[in-house]
Amino acid sequence: MNEINELLKYGESEKAEFKKSTAQLEKGLKAVCGFLNHSGGSVYFGIHEGKVVGQEVSDSTLRSISQKIRQNIKPEVSPEITVLGTGKEKVIQVRVKEGLNKLYYLNGIAYKRVGAENIVIPPEELERIILNKRKKNWDFEICEDANLGDIDWEKAEWFKERYEFIIKRKIHTSSEDLLKSLNCLRSAGDKNKPTNAGVLLFGNDPQKFFPNTRVTIAVYLSKKVGTKHKDIRDFQGCLLDIIDETNEFINKNINTYSYLKEGQLAREDISQYPPFVLRELLVNAVAHRDYTTSGARVIIKIFEDRIEYQSPGPLPAGITPENILKETSHRNPVLMKVLNKIRYVEEVGEGWDRIMDEIESHPLHPAFPKIEDTGASVIVTIFSPKDFESFDLDLNDRQRRAIEYARKRGNITKREYMKLNEVSARTAHIDIKELFIRDIFKKIGVGRATKYTMK
Incomplete structure (x- = not known):
């Protein structure tokens, strides 16, 4: 009771508010919000007009106070609730420290403690606080309930x-x-x-604090959404494990074709997508996403002809799909710094340059990625090479060179085939006929004007 007597001596202040009972909990929540936005304080239930009137205490009462605070005040906080006194003179103390992630809102309204009052923070002050907060980064902020x-x-x-x-x-x-x-x-x-x-x-369990920090991957059997899934998985845990496990799953669900190159005993492999590109876009999706967007998660869709990486939040201010190769900005610089230390991401500003280089140097030269900013999320699409399936066939090197030539030039003639591969007319005829029969080449024209294009 000494603590309560001391409180009664000084009365309500910028650190203390008295309420007759938890029937006034709604008003008490204003004080909790005000304390969070100021320098912390306590609400005492069971004190009225300078006297202890007592407060009925039960487990359900204490649980209700905690739940109401967590449900109505955002960002979410966990108060320290203590029962003072004994018998009919029990007082419930609800204590909160100064908030680490200001601003705090009670049902959408921000209060601050001024003397013994809880006042609504005026618009111009709100704007100033928000502007100052934007200079900081979400990933740098202390996680309120973690230790x-x-x-x-x-x-x-x-x-x-x-x-x-x-x-x-x-x-x-x-x-x-x-x-x-x-x-x-x-x-x-x-x-x-x-x-x-x-x-x-x-973290041991990051989803305990941030439930939507998982990655979902859907594998489709065709080129369209809505078709039957071949597989769908959720990946969660710490970010380092999510990256490793998700990357492994993606690589298991793309194609790698082996072919026998003339003059070699071992077969060579061609991956449907450059491995670096797959991993870099995955890391970008989880490291650059907006973690303040509730209810959103990273979604990756693997189709027969493409992969889509969808990451919550728009591109950072000043970055557009058009200038992304020239400009650099990080929404989560702490995440990027740590991931870069262990080479999970490229040096600052170099990731997209290497993505484009890897795609350009792919043997079958797939189309460049498509970047779309919807305002709510960023979607990056990479495309499978159009001629990829033909590499599953046992074609010789001459035929592969001809496919590449026709793809770049639009067509190839028999004479060009002979010159390109330094072969006779008979060999060129046999090779081209096989490509035609296999539906890889399409014949245009007749006689000496005959050309062959990719089908």
């Missing part, structure tokens, strides 16, 4: 070892200090707390 126990320290140690291998020297610091230097942990009072990036990258 060091939510970090997978084995994963942190794995990261440290991989980083040491890459830089070829020993890191003489603890895993905790290393994560702090990478902004995966930050000081909060006298403790280190995980940031949002720290939870995503090294």
